[in-house]
Amino acid sequence: MTGTTMTAAPVRGIPVDPPPAVVSPVVYLLHFDQAYRHAGHYTGWTSDLRARLADHAAGRGSRLLAVVRAAGIGWRLARTWPGGRDRERALKRQGGASRRCPLCGVRPRLTVGGEDRR
Numbered sequence: 001m002t003g004t005t006m007t008a009a010p011v012r013g014i015p016v017d018p019p020p021a022v023v024s025p026v027v028y029l030l031h032f033d034q035a036y037r038h039a040g041h042y043t044g045w046t047s048d049l050r051a052r053l054a055d056h057a058a059g060r061g062s063r064l065l066a067v068v069r070a071a072g073i074g075w076r077l078a079r080t081w082p083g084g085r086d087r088e089r090a091l092k093r094q095g096g097a098s099r100r101c102p103l104c105g106v107r108p109r110l111t112v113g114g115e116d117r118r
């Protein structure tokens with residue numbers, strides 16, 4: 001078995017492209033400033049969050065975000081999780097995006113007695 005091609009030997013003097021940044025997929029949650037119909041969030045995944053958000057900001061990449069944009073509703077990145085499509089699917093299956101959205105008032109439970117008293 002010959003024929004192993006080892007091309008792309010670095011050429012002296014020519015900068016080699018940096019190795020691709022560790023492409024780790026990430027699941028992200030967008031929180032809409034106002035709900036669109038009954039959608040208040042968008043969950044997606046990408047391996048290039050910055051590019052993906054730029055797409056969404058331009059109304060690309062998601063039909064929901066396109067209509068949200070057309071309706072003049074803004075959104076913010078609420079949080080991310082490491083993971084890809086499977087993670088996204090699992091999160092969507094759980095439902096209740098607002099329950100894991102920090103912008104929706106999810107806050108750590110206060111367990112300190114007295115602190116929370118009026």
Ligand SMILES: [Zn+2]
Nearest residue numbers: 031101103104
């Ligand atoms: Zn939210």
